[in-house]
Amino acid sequence: xxxxxVLLGHGSGGGLSHELIEGLFVRHFGNPLLLxxxxxxxFALPQGGxxxxxxxxxVVKPFFFPGGDIGRLSVCGTVNDxxxxxxxxxxxxxxxxxxxxxxxxxxxxxxxxxxSAAAEAGVSIVCGDTKVVERRAADGLYxxxxxxxxxxxxxxxxxxxxxxxxxxxxxGTLGDxxxxxxxxxxxxxxxxxxxxxxxxxxSLAQSILDASSSVHAMRDPTxxxxxxxxxxxxxxxxxxxxxxxxxxxxxxxxxxACEMLGLDYLYLANEGKLVAMVPDSDAPSVxxxxxxxxxxxxxxxxxxxxxxxxxxxYIRNPFGTRRILEMLASDQFPRIC
Amino acid sequence: xxxxxVLLGHGSGGGLSHELIEGLFVRHFGNPLLLxxxxxxxFALPQGGxxxxxxxxxVVKPFFFPGGDIGRLSVCGTVNDxxxxxxxxxxxxxxxxxxxxxxxxxxxxxxxxxxSAAAEAGVSIVCGDTKVVERRAADGLYxxxxxxxxxxxxxxxxxxxxxxxxxxxxxGTLGDxxxxxxxxxxxxxxxxxxxxxxxxxxSLAQSILDASSSVHAMRDPTxxxxxxxxxxxxxxxxxxxxxxxxxxxxxxxxxxACEMLGLDYLYLANEGKLVAMVPDSDAPSVxxxxxxxxxxxxxxxxxxxxxxxxxxxYIRNPFGTRRILEMLASDQFPRIC
Numbered sequence: 053x054x055x056x057x058v059l060l061g062h063g064s065g066g067g068l069s070h071e072l073i074e075g076l077f078v079r080h081f082g083n084p085l086l087l088x089x090x091x092x093x094x095f096a097l098p099q100g101g102x103x104x105x106x107x108x109x110x111v112v113k114p115f116f117f118p119g120g121d122i123g124r125l126s127v128c129g130t131v132n133d134x135x136x137x138x139x140x141x142x143x144x145x146x147x148x149x150x151x152x153x154x155x156x157x158x159x160x161x162x163x164x165x166x167x168s169a170a171a172e173a174g175v176s177i178v179c180g181d182t183k184v185v186e187r188r189a190a191d192g193l194y195x196x197x198x199x200x201x202x203x204x205x206x207x208x209x210x211x212x213x214x215x216x217x218x219x220x221x222x223x224g225t226l227g228d229x230x231x232x233x234x235x236x237x238x239x240x241x242x243x244x245x246x247x248x249x250x251x252x253x254x255s256l257a258q259s260i261l262d263a264s265s266s267v268h269a270m271r272d273p274t275x276x277x278x279x280x281x282x283x284x285x286x287x288x289x290x291x292x293x294x295x296x297x298x299x300x301x302x303x304x305x306x307x308x309a310c311e312m313l314g315l316d317y318l319y320l321a322n323e324g325k326l327v328a329m330v331p332d333s334d335a336p337s338v339x340x341x342x343x344x345x346x347x348x349x350x351x352x353x354x355x356x357x358x359x360x361x362x363x364x365x366y367i368r369n370p371f372g373t374r375r376i377l378e379m380l381a382s383d384q385f386p387r388i389c
Numbered sequence: 390x391x392x393x394x395v396l397l398g399h400g401s402g403g404g405l406s407h408e409l410i411e412g413l414f415v416r417h418f419g420n421p422l423l424l425x426x427x428x429x430x431x432f433a434l435p436q437g438g439x440x441x442x443x444x445x446x447x448v449v450k451p452f453f454f455p456g457g458d459i460g461r462l463s464v465c466g467t468v469n470d471x472x473x474x475x476x477x478x479x480x481x482x483x484x485x486x487x488x489x490x491x492x493x494x495x496x497x498x499x500x501x502x503x504x505s506a507a508a509e510a511g512v513s514i515v516c517g518d519t520k521v522v523e524r525r526a527a528d529g530l531y532x533x534x535x536x537x538x539x540x541x542x543x544x545x546x547x548x549x550x551x552x553x554x555x556x557x558x559x560x561g562t563l564g565d566x567x568x569x570x571x572x573x574x575x576x577x578x579x580x581x582x583x584x585x586x587x588x589x590x591x592s593l594a595q596s597i598l599d600a601s602s603s604v605h606a607m608r609d610p611t612x613x614x615x616x617x618x619x620x621x622x623x624x625x626x627x628x629x630x631x632x633x634x635x636x637x638x639x640x641x642x643x644x645x646a647c648e649m650l651g652l653d654y655l656y657l658a659n660e661g662k663l664v665a666m667v668p669d670s671d672a673p674s675v676x677x678x679x680x681x682x683x684x685x686x687x688x689x690x691x692x693x694x695x696x697x698x699x700x701x702x703y704i705r706n707p708f709g710t711r712r713i714l715e716m717l718a719s720d721q722f723p724r725i726c
Binding site: 061100185188191 | 436443484487518
């Protein structure tokens, strides 16, 4: 492994990504708002009120997959990064880096899908940019979106704010996005059809905020999957997290594909799921609110936050054995989002 | 020319870019805020006040050139797009798409340059994202930045707001960025050293706003150059523009390089210049304010806005001949920014 160059694992969302972010970006850009572990930055405006601001680039391959495409992904991913900070997403930017020779019909299909996802989420794409590079200087199309939302007074949702006594709620089945994209890429076919979960989560997040005035943490487990997300929250909040394996929702199709391919759904990217930490007392009403939202029908309480073992995540399997969940170390699957 | 695929010219900032923007992006994303001709979108917040929001991707080749690099460019370009809308830039996002194998030392040099440009402009980089793609799926590194700024009450700077009787002021010499990058790329050496003008213009733009309460239009003439920018303002504001060739500041080095290479500085990208339209009566004080700013020392009044020939830009040469300036049609020089 060459230590002087960027590796695919630096983009994994796991351990190597954290090294790059903390060792390079945070070191140079360092400012109080650039918290490496948050999905969006939240800042106060001179005239009052708070704004959330986030960005992501999308390099998924292939462009089109069951349940979505790079366009839908680019809108939902940024909407979701705002939503899990407790913000109401309002406006998106869209930056396109296009390889010369891209079919205009593909571009149009992708742009139409972005427009449709934006309408579904109730956001507007208000500014953009297009760069075209020579053949072989990009792989078809990369999209960057940034997003701006407003944060209501009193809302303080952060990976640094989970507290002992919180219930850990996941909004639905895990692994659907990653397994779908991987199976497309390798032309694998399974008996049960796979479908990406890519979807905007702002209405689901709002329903959680409406059901509890003490939502402590939310996050969408994208690159690195649930395990990495929980580890980030445990580290960011200096708390321990205990989860119970059989409570974690996984579809039969994903479970089967994971067994066949030797994948662990705990580390697979999701694009339409979130994890929420709310006080135990609020958990029943939050769960009910989530389950009545189309994006949270399979929501489940999968564990609890504890004052024990701060910074560590434990998972208990059906045999009662407990093991430590670490962050994803590197990346087996580049370009999943 | 294949009409079914994206061409390099679609990223030129000229005529083909406008076709793509209007025929595809605006058609699908269409909303009142997505004005194709503005450098940044300005919107009111529910709690009061106005925000400006913009994005650009940077694909310049090579990464490093005299006077700057892709990192400095990525900060200044977005700061400037906010500044020419009359906004005070506050926060930037940074999205990196990296080709596996990029030297970490190059990445660090670029990130340090971004940090330094951000400090110079007084903005903070508050959120970011890193994606790594396989070898040959990108050309080293692409950077996207988005930016958020606040617009003071009463400020209404827009390419739709130039008015007959306005003076047309350019902040300094033209063509420096494009000629520098092109000469690096082709390993050309000229007697007079060339140097990109890439710089943040927020303090210059603020000095213009401080000197006149009626700044009608500002724009930074990047891709497509001064000619394309003036044509966009003429079209956006339904006014005519008359400029005088010998009043346009151009360095001897750029003039020489243009003659040798057959380039027209009117169409070359600048990364540290702006054009401003202010009422004739305010022009002397605006010019004085600009000249006392390090970024506007060579500022000059190069022409006037007229009610004649709306949508058209005329240039008069030293022999008194007048010709029409059209928008840049396609792109001779991809990856200039």
